[in-house]
Amino acid sequence: MSNEKLFSFQTGKVTHFTTVDYVLFGLLLVFSAGIGLFFAIKDRRHNDTKTFLMAGGNMNPFPVALSLLASFMSAITLLGTPAEMYNYTTMYYWIGLSYLFVAFGAAHVFMPIFYRLRVRSAYEYLEHRFSKGVRTAGSMTFCFQMLLYMALVLYAPSLALNSVTGFTLWGSVISVGIVCTLYTTIGGMKAVLFTDSFQVGMMFAGLLAILIQGNIELGGFANAWEEAEKSGRVYFTDFSPDPKVRHSAWSLVIGGTFTWVAIYGVNQAQVQRYCTCPSLKKAQLAIWLNFPGLCLILYLCCLIGMVVYAFYSKCDPFSFNLVKTSDQLLPLFVMDVLGHLKGFPGLFVACLFSGALSTISSGLSALAAVVLEDVIKAYFFKNLSENAATNTSKVLAFVFGIICLGLTYVASLLGGVLQAALSLFGMIGGPLLGLFILGMMFPWANKWGAYSGLLLGLVFMFWIGVGAQIYKPYNPKAPINITGCNWNLTTTAAPATVSAFNQSIVSTSATPFFNSTEPAPVTEDESVLAPLYALSYMWYSATAVLFVVVVGLIVSLLTGPEDPKKIDPKLICPLFDILFPYLPEKIRKPMRFGVRHDEVDKESKEGGIFADINTDVLNQEIKVDSVEKGKEREANGFVKTENGNAPTKNGVENGGYAVIETEFVSHL
Structure with a gap:
């Protein structure tokens, strides 16, 4: 490929991959699969669920923090956030503040409860607090949410790859899905954690390369900011209390907190990760190490979005079908500014798929753990051997990977990936969060309140979500310009979708291009429930929590509330x-x-x-060497301490191992 820079608005064409780019992308898949194979060989003698699902329970907080970061900062964030900056305003910056409250809530409100109970599935808590049926309902709701989300995460970068390379959309979906399924199935949680750590590095490398080269093309970020200001996109002061406003400071900070706490606080994928740390303090450290990483990825993507707008400020790529969806905008920009540098587009796509691989692998491991603990062991095989349980987990991870591939077609119908993902978190994750909050913070709630709150909460939120798709709320986009497109147009005029409003650029003042309280156009067939459907998707999770708690408490009071004095205090926050x-x-x-x-x-x-x-929780697990040795030691009244020091008679000191049964020792 020539080193001459020919941008799409000069040629009307999109640059494609070179051989070097394909090699870099292929190396990502090979390296990820190699990590899984390495841990499969390394841990081949430890065929137990603690190793496969919990990475042995003795992980360093740093790789756990990187894995927590990678699990939900996926290709959806990398594609959706720059598109948000291009299409709307800088109000989305406010969501970074919510991450602070999320880290505090996850580390100090929810995490200690799970550590007290020594759970492997977060939904075990629901059985202790309510009943086995509530546990099953919660875990099945999680499975449904995670499968849809993983399908969305897999589809998003595949669409990007298709738009910039010509590589078949479904070919990339299948190849990436299979690689991810295989390394998760054979390598277990250790493979997931260390692969995630590598993939976070790839994400940062790709984002920095895009931002640096974009600023070089524009002559500095100050120029990009100036162009955004001219269009009214630089806007941080929408403090409207109206819940119908798509992005206000309140919806992004408060609504964002509830949205992300549902992920970091009670989602099995995250709970399972921080439970791989040996102590509560180290798990809390992993959460707080994860916090600056979340902000860094968010704001890198926001800055890139402003650079993307400045680059296309005189030639909107949507107007002439250079891209068809917002999720293809960043890949187009990458091919424009990095396409002449062999290998850099490949680095970008590797960056995108790093986010996808980490999320899918996390989800597959979490789904395997939930189904094993909450369904198979709870209802069918209570005394399943460790070897059989581990093999069952591997089969489950593989099966869920195949199901995820099938559901990717559904994800292709959901529209913009960022809003679709956050809406999904609110519609399904919100009621689940409400269920845990009902149990942990309201000691009067009973199982009937839990059943009613979860079921009606899901129905209510899907009613709003589906209604919002039918009666789409009025969300005007930022103005665009097409006066700078330099190629010879084959059409006689701009497409009809490019209105006079969109073709104009607003003045250089800091006034936003639209008023957040501007009334939507009224149509004759508008539903009387349209105001409900216009609820900002950022409020979905908070609305769900409020609905579940209120319904749950009302039903509990009507059916006989629990007595707080009789409830195990370990179950209440x-x-x-x-x-x-x-x-x-x-x-x-x-x-x-x-x-x-x-x-x-x-x-x-x-x-x-x-x-x-605040002691080594998972290392308190009692280990069994063998029945014979156990009987011999029990007869002599001795047990072996963990650090290999002299035996301790008649019991286990802190940190020691007994040889009696395979259950957790509770110091409470």
């Missing part, structure tokens, strides 16, 4: 103790609503509600 630990005890005690947290506090070794679980 002492929220006011966490938020206001320095208030006097006489103020905090009434806020526990009768739950016996003070008794747990007295039993703690170091004082404090959760102090007793």
Whole structure:
């Protein structure tokens, strides 16, 4: 390929991959599969579920943090966020503030509950708190959500690859899906964690390459910012309380907090990851290490979006079908500014698929764990051997990978990937979050309230979501310009979709190009429920939580509320103790609503509600060497300590191993 830079708005054509680009993309798949194969060989003698699903329970917080970051900062974020900047305004920057509250909530509100119970499936909590049926309902809801989300994540980068290379859309879907399924199936959680760590590096490398080269083409980021200001895209001050406003500061910070807490707080894919750390403190460290990474990826994508707009500010690529969907915008930009540099487009697509591979592998591992623990072991084979359980997990991961491939066609019908993904989190993840909040923070709730809240919450949110697709809310986009397109047009005029409004650029003032409270055009066939359908998708999760909690409490009160004094305090979150630990005890005690947290506090070794679980939790698991050795040691009254020191008689000291049964030791 010539080194001459021929941009699409000069030629009307899209540059395609070179051989070097294909090689780089292929190496990503080969390396990812190689990591899975490496851990399959390395851990071949440890064919147990703790190794396969929990990575042995002794992972360093740093790779766990990178895996947490990669799991849901996927190709959807990499494609959708720059398109958001191009199509709308900079209001989306506000969602970064919600990540701070998400990290706090996940690390200090939800995570300690799961560590207290020593769960492998997050939905085990629902059985302890409500009933086995509620546990099953929660886990099946999660499976449905995760399968749809993984299909969306797989489809998005495949569409991008198709748009910039000519490589068949479904060929890329199948090849990437199969590679991801194989390395997750054979390598287990360790393969997922270390592959995610590598893939995060690929994501950052790709984003930085795009941003740097884009700024070079524009003569600096100041020029990009100036162009965005001229179009009214630089706009941070929409504080409208109207929930119908697509993006306001309130919807992005408050609504975004609920949306992402549903992911980081109670989603099995994330719970399973931070439970691979050996202690609560290390798991909390992994969450907080993950926080700056979330912000860095978000703001890199936002800055790239502003550069993309400045680059096409005089020639909108949508107007003449250079791209057909917003998700193809960034790939077009990459081929324009990096296409003359062999290998860099391949790096970009490898960056996109790194996000996809990490998310899908995380999802497959989580689905395998949930179905094994919540369905197979809970209902069919309670005494399943470790070898059989591990092999079953591998089969489940493989089967779910195939199902995910089939559902990718459904994902292709959902429109823009960023809004579709966040809407999905709200419609399904929101009611699930509401179910956990109902159980953890409202000790009066019973199982009937849980059933009713979850079921009606899902129905209500799907009603809103489907209605929003039928009666699409009025969300005007930013103005565009086509006066700078330099190639000879074969059409006699601009397409009809390019209105006079869109062809004009607004003044250089900082005034936004539209008023957030501007009324939508009224049509005769508009539904009377249109205001409900116009609810911003960023409020879906918060709305679902409120609906589930209110319905759950009402039904619980009608059917006989639980007595807070009789509930195991390990199942209830002492929220006011966490938020206001320095208030006097006489103020905090009434806020526990009768739950016996003070008794747990007295039993703690170091004082404090959760102090007793800041030890190596998963390493407290009792190990069985063999029946013969166990009997011999039990007869002699000795057990082996973990650090290999002298035996301890008649029991297990902190950190030691007993040889009695394969259950977790509770210090509570």
